[in-house]
Amino acid sequence: MNKVYPSAEAAVADVGDGATLMSGGFGLCGNPEDLIRAIRAKGVKDLSIISNNCGTTELGLGILLANGQVRKMTSSYVGENKVFEGLFLSGELEVELNPQGTLAERIRAGGAGIAAFYTQTGYGTQVAEGKETREFDGRQFVMETALQADFALVKAWKGDRWGNLVYRKTARNFNPMMATAGKITIAEVEELVEVGEIPADQVHTPGIYVQRVVSATSYEKPIEQRTTRPRGEGV
Numbered sequence: 001m002n003k004v005y006p007s008a009e010a011a012v013a014d015v016g017d018g019a020t021l022m023s024g025g026f027g028l029c030g031n032p033e034d035l036i037r038a039i040r041a042k043g044v045k046d047l048s049i050i051s052n053n054c055g056t057t058e059l060g061l062g063i064l065l066a067n068g069q070v071r072k073m074t075s076s077y078v079g080e081n082k083v084f085e086g087l088f089l090s091g092e093l094e095v096e097l098n099p100q101g102t103l104a105e106r107i108r109a110g111g112a113g114i115a116a117f118y119t120q121t122g123y124g125t126q127v128a129e130g131k132e133t134r135e136f137d138g139r140q141f142v143m144e145t146a147l148q149a150d151f152a153l154v155k156a157w158k159g160d161r162w163g164n165l166v167y168r169k170t171a172r173n174f175n176p177m178m179a180t181a182g183k184i185t186i187a188e189v190e191e192l193v194e195v196g197e198i199p200a201d202q203v204h205t206p207g208i209y210v211q212r213v214v215s216a217t218s219y220e221k222p223i224e225q226r227t228t229r230p231r232g233e234g235v
Contacts, residue, residue: 003211012186015039015044017046017047018045022049022153024174026053033221035186036061047069049061050075051074052174059222065081073093098127103147110181116144119141123142150184161195163208165189176204189214192213
């Protein structure tokens with residue numbers, strides 16, 4: 001039952017060209033940094049990536065875009081990445097934009113075995129083009145299909161050798177639902193503990209969803225937008 005791999009490189013060794021990846025986090029918070037760097041070093045191409053955003057020009061998933069490894073992005077927000085903008089406008093990158101809540105629910109549905117669901121979000125807009133719509137109680141809804149991935153790359157604060165995970169604060173965004181929606185889920189953890197050290201009622205993702213665990217070694221936790229003000233101002 002020991003799911004720990006010796007390195008991020010070993011954990012992603014079987015990720016091949018054309019794979020579909022989910023990558024957790026929100027902005028640059030909660031990104032599986034070591035795993036993303038290992039994917040870049042591996043050099044696999046034509047990746048289809050499902051993530052809330054695609055990092056920035058030089059950080060997060062943005063390093064895979066800059067390295068020419070990504071064929072398609074399924075995302076919600078992409079405004080901080082100039083490489084993304086250029087590839088999209090030139091037609092080199094396929095993009096599927098989703099309302100943020102819809103993206104989250106599509107991933108959750110994929111992990112729960114729900115093939116599709118109906119939502120009011122996006123009805124009457126470009127989001128609904130080409131999709132089935134249906135009326136419920138006098139209101140119009142758009143059918144959205146579930147999302148799953150060959151590999152889900154998630155970042156956790158703590159994890160044990162069986163794959164039980166705990167996330168911390170904003171890093172909990174998207175990671176728990178992606179952990180359930182990957183055929184193979186690889187968890188990068190900041191603190192690797194022994195089985196039993198995480199109280200059962202504090203586990204966010206049970207180990208049954210996780211196939212591989214890697215102890216993070218070189219994460220940076222960059223800040224996407226730093227905003228400061230003089231001490232005492234506004235108090």
